Amino acid sequence: MKEDYLWDKKGSDPEIEKLENVLRTFRHKEQEALLLATQTIAFDNRSKPGNAPRRLFSFGFASVACLAVAIFGVALLQMMRSGDSEVAKKESVNKIENLTTNTDAENHATSTQPTTTNFENIETRVRNSGSEHERITSARKLINRVSRTRKSPKIFAKVNSSRETEDHEVVLTKEEKYAYDQLMLGLSITSSNLKIVRDKANGIREIAMPKKVGS
């Protein structure tokens, strides 16, 4: 039967046998196996045979799962902490608001009165002081106090404690003292010049200066 020969080579079919004989030239040759032998040099260095891919996969899967659980835990913890911190933040904001309103009220009560009085009495206080140095010192104290009370009450409340000790005793360095003296000298010269101008304007006759001999 022709069909049998095509399927399992039982019987005969001249036509198919002829085709087989013609195409036999392309058949695979055994000696090519030698080429493969040269490619198998790394056999002994291969990793341990067995179910390496499966083990690798299971290990990778386990590590990824652990990592995912860890990330989830950290995220959960972070969320819980943020919830607590929001409550604490609200409480602290309320406390701060209470404190600031209290300090504002206190500062307003304590600082506004001395400010106005200081502004009014600066000149008299300075004039009543004894020596020039004492006058300068008292003037600086008063100026400092006034300028401090001009700041916002909140800032003043923060700075007040640190500045409190400095108010009692003012210590100048040599350079500061020199600069201050120069400033005062300049101011006095300016004031005397202004006085001359004012006298001229008021019609007071200038005292004639003696002329130099031979000029």
Added chain:
Amino acid sequence: MSESKPITNLFFWGNRETGNAAKTKKAAVNADLVERFRAGEQDAFDELYKKLSPLVHGIVLARVPRDEVDDIVQEVFISAFNNIDSLRDSRAVSSWIAQIARNRTVEFFRRTKPTEELSENLSNSDSRKTNAHEILDVIKTMPETYKETLVLRLVEGMTGPEIAELTGLTHSSVRVNLHRGMRMLRSRLGIKE
């Protein structure tokens, strides 16, 4: 009779049991070779190569130019050698290597520009060999399933059950491919049945 008409009278259900038993036995032998190779026996892979190289050669020959066939066959077995650990069912080693071979041919055409093979008539006066090239070229123009089965049958000299066993196809599929392919080849070569 048209070429695409199903050939139902060729299915021999009585022989199917014995065929499957033989198939199982050979698959077990191949699986044993794979396990021995995994255990460190290099000779087992050589034996596997001897058993499966005609299959790989036939699959590659049906698709790529003849000059490239041997190199691709070597590449297929090197790939199998390096990736044998990724084979889960060692009983399916032949169909696994067959699939590697098919993938390699696809890869070959992807990385190379299409070329036209020179006719053997120009340099070869051997009419028998020229005839062989012409027949092979005609087979290569046929559909994938037909040409692979025909090359394995006519070039590599395998029987239908052997082709079914090695490729992992059913006997009926191989039988249909063989007969339809043969009919198509006859018609293209101008041979009357």
